[in-house]
Amino acid sequence: MALASQNGEVRENALRQMVAGVDRTSRLVRQLLDLAAVEGAERAPHSAAALSDILGRILADMPAADERVVVETDDKAVARFDLVLLTLALRNLIENALFHSEGKVVVRVREAGEHLEIVVEDDGPGIAADDLPRVSERFFRGRTHSQTGSGLGLAIAQEAVARMAGTLALRNCDPHGLAATISLQAQRAS
DSSP: OTTTOOOHHHHHHHHHHHHHHHHHHHHHHHHHHHHHHHHHOOOOOOEEEEHHHHHHHHHHTOTTHHHHEEEEOOTTOEEEEOHHHHHHHHHHHHHHHHHHOSSOEEEEEEEETTEEEEEEEOOSOOOOTTTTTTTTSTTOOOTTOOSSOOSOHHHHHHHHHHHTTOEEEEEEOSSSOEEEEEEEEOOBOO
16 A cells, blocks of 8 residues: 555555554564473573663663663662573563553562562553453453554463462552562572
């Protein structure tokens, strides 16, 4: 349509749709590759890394993150985890939060006894209460799904966290928004 149209408005609209389609397809392919990486992950030795460094690397690859993501962590928060799995989980949670909200996304790292919790919180619409138990199933998008999501982001995060013997809990915030909490057994770095 873009090539054949003499009307500038029609041509621009066709090109916007093409760009959106390519972006959607690129994200789906990356998520399918992420899912394959999580499923094929061998039990890797845990490496020590500062969580602020991991988050910095993830956010550097997200153009929208500069202005919208706020990280609240102690720069000294260092623990031993499977860095590949943790990176995949966090990237998908942050992408989902950015996609489903228009305001700030807050990422908090906190110690909770023997566990380290990483909370990704957005100000979006949240998830319908009936959908919460199923939302981390592959390709499940719920009743209020957007046209562009694939239903894989939370499934990838859930699988990656489970392979690290952790948990992923999702809860709606009041008055709106979603908080995704990764809880992992803390293995303090020496």
